[in-house]
Amino acid sequence: MKTKNKELEQFAFQTKHLEGDNEDFLELLSSHVGHLIFEFNLLEERLTSNIWQMISDRHDSEGVILTHNMNYSAKVDLFDRYSNYVQSIYDNEIKLHSKLISDLKECGRLRNMVVHAEWNTVDPEGYAFVKFRVKKKNITQEFVQLDENSLVKIRNMIITTYNHFDDYDEQYSKLLRS
Secondary structure (H helix, E strand, O other), rough: OOOOEOOOOOOOHOOOOOOOHHHHHHHHHHHHHHHHHHHHHHHHHHHHHHHHHHHHHOHHHHHHHOOOOOOOOHHHHHHHHHHHHHHHHOOOOOHHHHHHHHHHHHHHHHHHHHOOOOOHHOOOOOEEEEEEOOOOOOOOEEEEEEHHHHHHHHHHHHHHHHHHHHHHHHHHHHHHHH
């Protein structure tokens, strides 16, 4: 995805695209955003289910109690810590672990960027305001090109990460049997 940063002017709205009709563009993207959210929810459900299975393969209640009201990034952290703990006990590593954790974090970051983008600021090139960057000497506004291709790439990454759980589950089960 392409990004561009603009120095904050006197007022933040001065660097945002607020003119022109972007309804057609938003209409085109809305189904992609919806599918992306759907796929992300499936990914989070799979992550949660894996945590429950790691905690107990006999019932879900303990896992539900631990993960209830837990946000996505906290679940990724719990999954990472618990799996690392099990790997250290068995003195064996799951090769896919680091990549899966990294991909889970990136999926969460990208999903948040899409969900929290200021879609009403989308310019004709598809750049939308996503966040402020505050440094010691300056404040910039970050704009990301969230066009059809970008949203499809993000959705595909989420689907690919979801599918990596199949291999991960297999490696985790093999670890427990060793």
